[in-house]
Amino acid sequence: MNSSIPRRRILATFGGVFAGLLALPAARAVKKRLAKAPGAPRDYDPTKHKWLMCIDVDKCIGCGLCADACKTENHVPEAAHYFRTWIERYIIRKPAAGSATARGEVQVDSPNGGRGGFAPTLVPREEILKSFFVPKLCNLCEDSPCTQVCPVGATFDAPDGAVLIDPTYCIGCGFCIQACPYGCRFLSPVTKTAEKCTLCYHRITRGLKPACVETCPAQARVFGDLKNPVEDDPLQAFVRNNKVNTLKPHLGTNPRVLYANLDKEVR
């Protein structure tokens, strides 16, 4: 072997590298202890909770307070296409005369996410077969397609059932936005990262309800913890008293947002 580089120096270099590698885990442990977020609630253990959201379509009155509250609570950009939760209005028209169908054309709209409420007459009343509001949010999929496509591990299923985005780690590639079959994610123009419903993670870890559940005047949204059932648990009552369904069950995403009184037209 060519001996222009002395063997001793090579050995010393490699020895140094090895020593450095051995020291790294210790350094990381120290760094981890220093990097505790201040203001976070201390006694919250994500493995001891399992959150669930239930929505009763028949109770939603389309006031838009939830969409409004969500924007305020989570500082979501104001523009009309950034939403973590929003309300859709479904209008199913009467079938055309002689068409031999049960229901006519379906119209779906969500003006400004339903934030300011809905104008009463989009379609004349006599042409409407039926109409209803559907509040939408992240469906908290058990097998979430959005977390599977993330190339950097920035979005993940938290042990407590929330599907979250690590804002400091997201590179803003937008894969998850395309993967979500429910359109629940958007690319924030402020942070340039993907954003979505966090179930108001900073609220639920403090024992508060999510902002949308808090402000809903009709109790169309029921929120609770499956691992810590309370007396007369509203979640159990919801599932027992209603015919419960999920959105797009054929996709196999196993959403954990349960809808009651869901019409087949709702996607």
Added chain:
Amino acid sequence: MRFFKLPPQISRLVLLIFAIVVSYLVARTLLTPASFRDRGFYRGAALTELASFTPVFAGKKALGERYPEILKTLAKGDHKTLSCEGCHGVVDQQQLKDPQSKMIKPTATLCLRCHTDNPSRPAWFKQIVLKDHYSDKCLECHLPHEPNETPPEPAEEATTKPAPEPAPAATKEAAPQGSPEAP
């Protein structure tokens, strides 16, 4: 002395592969965030970071401690499911701590936001067509905190039961706003 000597091209290759593997391991250790893989393929610290934001809405529970009588009145009527901040606007943590802070008085637009007749609203929900209704001055006839009651006429105040009368503490609230001017 040596029984076996690696040919130079092989030992160079071994060294090269060794260097590549080592530099990969070093790079991975340096670039992986501290709490990565604590719980799964993500930064475990992200959970505490996301939980560390300050809540904006104070919530009905916290406000109920501040206005217990109003909450008691509210719980009697059909508006028992409403949250304070839906109509009165956000009360953040700072305002909650400040005893001087007052809640915003809601206006009729907020009544109409929910109660305007709309074919999409469920049938059980009380709705009005404004042009067929008395006026848009809802508070003249309705008390938002107790929608099942009507504000008493000033003259016959004695005849109506005093219990649902809003307590003096409620003056900063919107409920009794319309009552003295009732026609």
